[in-house]
Amino acid sequence: xxxxxxxxxxxxxxxxxxxxxxxxxxxxGHNMTSFVPEDVIPPAPFLxxxxxxKSFELAPGFVIEPVAAEPxxxxxxxxxFDSDGRMWICELVGYMPDIDGTGENIAQGRIVxxxxxxxxxxxxxxxxxxxxxxxxxxxxxxDDGILWANQESLFFQKRSGLKPIGKRVVVDQEYARGGxxxxxxxxxxxxxxxxxxxxxxxxxxxxxxxxxxxEKTHFRGQWGLDRDDYGRLFHxxxxxxxxxxxxxxxxxxxxxxxxxxxxxxxxxxxxxVWPIRVTPGVNRGYQRGTVSPENYKLINATGASGLTIFRSxxxxxxxxxxxxxxxxxxxxxxxxxxxxxxxxxxGEHTFGEKEFLASTDERFxxxxxxxxxxxxxxxxxxxHGIIQHRTYVTSYLRKQIMSRxxxxxxxxxxxxxxxxxKDKPRGxxxxxxxxxxxxxxxxxxxxxxxxxxTAQRLIVERGSQQDETRLxxxxxxxxxxxxxxxxxCLEGLGLLQAKHISFALKSGNEKFSSSAxxxxxxxxxxxxxxxxxxxxxxxxxxxxxxxxARLLADTGTSKALEALVGALKKNGKNPIVKEAxxxxxxxxxxxxxxxxxxRFNDSSLDKWLQEALQKNLRKxxxxxxxxxxLASFQRGEKLYMGRAACIGCHGADGAGLxxxxxxxxxxxxxxxxxxxxxKVLLHGLQGPIMVSGKRYAPPGxxxxxxxxxxxxxxxxADILTFTRHAWSNRSAPVNESFIKExxxxxxxxxxxxxxxxxxx
Numbered sequence: 178x179x180x181x182x183x184x185x186x187x188x189x190x191x192x193x194x195x196x197x198x199x200x201x202x203x204x205x206g207h208n209m210t211s212f213v214p215e216d217v218i219p220p221a222p223f224l225x226x227x228x229x230x231k232s233f234e235l236a237p238g239f240v241i242e243p244v245a246a247e248p249x250x251x252x253x254x255x256x257x258f259d260s261d262g263r264m265w266i267c268e269l270v271g272y273m274p275d276i277d278g279t280g281e282n283i284a285q286g287r288i289v290x291x292x293x294x295x296x297x298x299x300x301x302x303x304x305x306x307x308x309x310x311x312x313x314x315x316x317x318x319x320d321d322g323i324l325w326a327n328q329e330s331l332f333f334q335k336r337s338g339l340k341p342i343g344k345r346v347v348v349d350q351e352y353a354r355g356g357x358x359x360x361x362x363x364x365x366x367x368x369x370x371x372x373x374x375x376x377x378x379x380x381x382x383x384x385x386x387x388x389x390x391x392e393k394t395h396f397r398g399q400w401g402l403d404r405d406d407y408g409r410l411f412h413x414x415x416x417x418x419x420x421x422x423x424x425x426x427x428x429x430x431x432x433x434x435x436x437x438x439x440x441x442x443x444x445x446x447x448x449x450v451w452p453i454r455v456t457p458g459v460n461r462g463y464q465r466g467t468v469s470p471e472n473y474k475l476i477n478a479t480g481a482s483g484l485t486i487f488r489s490x491x492x493x494x495x496x497x498x499x500x501x502x503x504x505x506x507x508x509x510x511x512x513x514x515x516x517x518x519x520x521x522x523x524g525e526h527t528f529g530e531k532e533f534l535a536s537t538d539e540r541f542x543x544x545x546x547x548x549x550x551x552x553x554x555x556x557x558x559x560x561h562g563i564i565q566h567r568t569y570v571t572s573y574l575r576k577q578i579m580s581r582x583x584x585x586x587x588x589x590x591x592x593x594x595x596x597x598x599k600d601k602p603r604g605x606x607x608x609x610x611x612x613x614x615x616x617x618x619x620x621x622x623x624x625x626x627x628x629x630x631t632a633q634r635l636i637v638e639r640g641s642q643q644d645e646t647r648l649x650x651x652x653x654x655x656x657x658x659x660x661x662x663x664x665x666c667l668e669g670l671g672l673l674q675a676k677h678i679s680f681a682l683k684s685g686n687e688k689f690s691s692s693a694x695x696x697x698x699x700x701x702x703x704x705x706x707x708x709x710x711x712x713x714x715x716x717x718x719x720x721x722x723x724x725x726a727r728l729l730a731d732t733g734t735s736k737a738l739e740a741l742v743g744a745l746k747k748n749g750k751n752p753i754v755k756e757a758x759x760x761x762x763x764x765x766x767x768x769x770x771x772x773x774x775x776r777f778n779d780s781s782l783d784k785w786l787q788e789a790l791q792k793n794l795r796k797x798x799x800x801x802x803x804x805x806x807l808a809s810f811q812r813g814e815k816l817y818m819g820r821a822a823c824i825g826c827h828g829a830d831g832a833g834l835x836x837x838x839x840x841x842x843x844x845x846x847x848x849x850x851x852x853x854x855x856k857v858l859l860h861g862l863q864g865p866i867m868v869s870g871k872r873y874a875p876p877g878x879x880x881x882x883x884x885x886x887x888x889x890x891x892x893x894a895d896i897l898t899f900t901r902h903a904w905s906n907r908s909a910p911v912n913e914s915f916i917k918e919x920x921x922x923x924x925x926x927x928x929x930x931x932x933x934x935x936x937x
Contacts, residue, residue: 556595833873
């Protein structure tokens, strides 16, 4: 869960269990004196729900109502509605019960089911489905069970109604590997393509013939994930409000000969926020760049959390597709209007310099948002005084927390709110659990995205070949969103055929054509071959040209590759088109070079193809090292993946993560000057920096390790030895004595991050 300002911090700080953690976030050399006058800081008393409602400032025309509060809900962090509208909640009990995070490793979290049995809109029944869980963070519902995750692994639990049955099954032992509470995989969101995606993760999941399958995907986000009507994923990081993918997941992913990133994880809007409360209680609140010296309020997001792409007209047609993002440290919910730009998703703050929802209550901690089946917006409020994890708490923040009594009361509280348009009543509760696949088909045309998604999921889980006729009727109808869901239902049931794709390509609808071309990747080779004339003839637009290139490359016949040359000559200047084509050309590089014969002349594509042929890029021999070098490498790998949590910002493959950390693989910052590298690890680095000719400017500084009492000089040497010989890097090891010497020579830096100009 990302509630901190320092998005780089997880890359290099350890998760501690001692009381020292309360000051682990300190930076030596920083003056942590608050510039906010004490007399302007309001108190932060615990408020009952009826009083908390008075603290809200909501955009005109809307109403906020409580759905559940303590004792029905405790520390809610994730939620799913089941097919009958009940709320399944992950309760993060055990998260920061006091300033030192005492008892964090005690399994006391729960997954509960909340119901409104009277239909009055208020929860009146609570059932504990699973308890004694260690900080449960992910949840996904199926007909016969649930997927859920704790601090380490992903499980499937079979169920009968609201009762678990049988033993839990491990789906992914390493689901939430490495990092700390704020930096572990979470969410579990069903994509339009029938895969289940995660935030803070590079994995996706699907149940195929009764077995769970895991595949790699692009690494996305930090806490919370959602998608739009067209299957594109949206996410964020703590200091980046909204990030979006322009394309379907994995359209340019899977060819390991190069790293494809165009169209993926692009920032959608500015990170500016407008709280209505004075906010010194954020982790770097003593810095004027964090809190305004004029009004003492947070300037940019520091705790962006869960979000939803609101796919209902319940708040008004103008807000359909709007992103609602929770910001826990600013006590607000941001609205960003999202639209398609030229090759990118763009956004603007819907309400200008005002928030959709803001509170004067410092304990209001919105951490997730959802499009509800009743056409309203649901907000999860942990209602917890301490939102920053102990790993990052500074002496400054500790003082802020204690001075206003935010450490008490501890666990035992939480709220769920409903926001609706004042002139629109709540929609009916769903009753889909007893319907057959055929009876669910009409709901693929429902105006609310939750109903369409749930109908698709249930049809794929319950359906058979007998449902093809009804699905094709929706596919060939005039309702554009229903057609998309029918298409992917056919794909999920294994009933998709070339004729269905051909119909979509003749529709003249860019979104429908794009989705059909993506779905066609799952067809047999014979079916793909039959599609080549129709795909080649398609007058593709900016978006569909991406999927056209991928499908032709993936088909790989001489006719398909000839058509690909023509497609690239027309649209190949678009970097996403090139990346999609290269992805599909895996193991066909030589054939394509022969077919192309220089007609599409592009240096970057040629470079990728030649390097793939030579198997130079990302295909290196395992480290041929031994003795002390090998021992240091292995210790460093464990630190990188685990306690030091470098993986959180630089990735398991060292390729870096957008908006978090630059690449380490192939970086001369890592393989080059060891004196410079040691200084960076000891004292940190503030962007922007240039890495391999590309500019990186993450929103936060990378902190150094010199002030961390649990990281030794030997640990730092081991981390450097690992990164200098991992992936395609092949540089000499670093020893402990060199780090000791570097620490002494640079001691005047006192843990203050360097700038690039100071190191070159």
